[in-house]
Amino acid sequence: MASTLPPPTGSLTSGLVFEGKPYDVTRDDPLNVFQQNVSRVREYVKKRLADFDGLDTLIELKLGDGSQFLCPPVFIDSASTGAKLLDNIPDDVQPGVTMTIMPEYILDVIEGRMHAVHAFGKRAKPPCRGSFPMCFAPGGRPQPALNADELDSQDLPKPTENVEQIRQDLRKWGYAMVKNALSAEQVGILKTAVEEQAAGERLAGVAHMDGAHVQADDQPNQRVWSLPNKGDEFLDLLNHPLIDAIMPWFLGNAFKLHSMGANIARPAKSGIYMHRDQMGLTPETIDHPYLLNAMWYLVDVTEERGATRMYPGSHNKNVAPRIINQVGGSVPAAAPAGTCVLLDSRTWHSTGVNTSDVTRPVILSAFCRFFLQAMENYPELMSAETKAKLSDRQLGLLGFRVPVRDGKRAQAYTAYNYPGADFGKSRATADAAWLPTKTNRKS
DSSP: OOOOSOOOOOOSSTTOOOOOOTTOGGGSOHHHHHHHHHHHHHHHHHHTGGGGTTOOSEEEEEESOSSSSOOOOEEEEOSSSSOEEESOOOTTOOOSEEEEEOHHHHHHHHTTSSOHHHIIIIISBSOOOSSGGGGGOTTOOOEEOOOGGGSOGGGSOOOBOOHHHHHHHHHHHSEEEETTSSOHHHHHHHHHHHHHHHHHHHHHTOOEEEOTTSOTTSOOEEEEOOGGGSOHHHHHHTTOHHHHHHHHHHHOTTOEEEEEEEEEEOSOSOOOOOBOTTTTSSSOOSSSOOEEEEEEESSOBOTTBTOOEEOTTOTTSSEEOSOTTSOTTOEEOOBOTTOEEEEETTSOEEOOOBOSSSOEEEEEEEEEOTTSOOSSOHHHHSOHHHHHTOOHHHHHHTTOOOOOOTTOOOOGGGTTOOTTTTOOOOOOOTTTTOOOOOOOOOO
16 A cells, blocks of 8 residues: 655654654565565455456466566466466466556555556556456455346436436436437537637647547547636536536535536547446445536437447446446447436446547536545636636535625535634634633533
């Protein structure tokens, strides 16, 4: 487990230097820590060997970084009935899966600090995104998610304006479709704003061309981040009544905007990456959603145009797709322009592959529970010009303090503004200026 904090650089106060503590991790010998972590991972595999049954392959797990930290590999034979640990393998046998990864990242998975897909997809060399990483999941190895042909397609969510049906679809399937959320005129306004902003960022050389999950010879999608700072159109979208109808019910009081961007899917032949939006919010849970994503369709989104692929009903079960980077048994969330697709952050899904010859722009506005740190730090990111025009509603959604106006009682978005919170350094003798206080005592 690596610390994400920079080390202390010194004390500002004489006498407040903290040294010589037996738990000071900066004094630990890195090689000794590595060896301890290797032992812990090996012991875990030995005790939980049954979790590796049925992978139908031979696995070579190299614990280390391939250079400074090295140890003998772990061989897991899952090709036969019942997984087995092997001391070595014949020279003429090639493992079906092989990777090198520091043991601390596997412990992060086992102990709930990192999702298996992230740890083995981003920290292992080469990246490993099959079923093997899921064997280390703290909740146990997930079952395969249901395929589309195992579901009644007539029962799956369809575009509707009925709020109760929308809520029912979210509960049952982990996503819902809101019909006519945007008029044709509103679609045109927002589509123009997204495409012109994307073009401006390309010309300025700051565009985020997202090629994380596409083949090297394929076209990356373009992401446009922090939309509330990039045009009044996007601030106006935060006034949509769908937010009031669904978000408080789904996320509770004082929810806020987690992120708001656009994903412009360009014609391609690859790019599937199945994931849950709350995979990074560890420890992972299927008991509660932390986010609800509102995806605003700015064109008719078809399967050919790269409609988001869903695993319906995967939000409240310990399941995972059999293969992370393939369509598999998912279904496309296809719908006309103006539809808003609501997506539970626990639902397995992926951006679809756009096999058409035109781009597919969608606005993604994710909302989160009040206690989460938003992905986009709007008080830091937003220009002074944009901040000056924010309404109280927008201030609250974007993480600013909402002023208490006209003597009204402070509401949820003004919480934790206790007396003295904004008061700076002002020292007096410790016994000075005590005011009479009342205390309630029970005899």
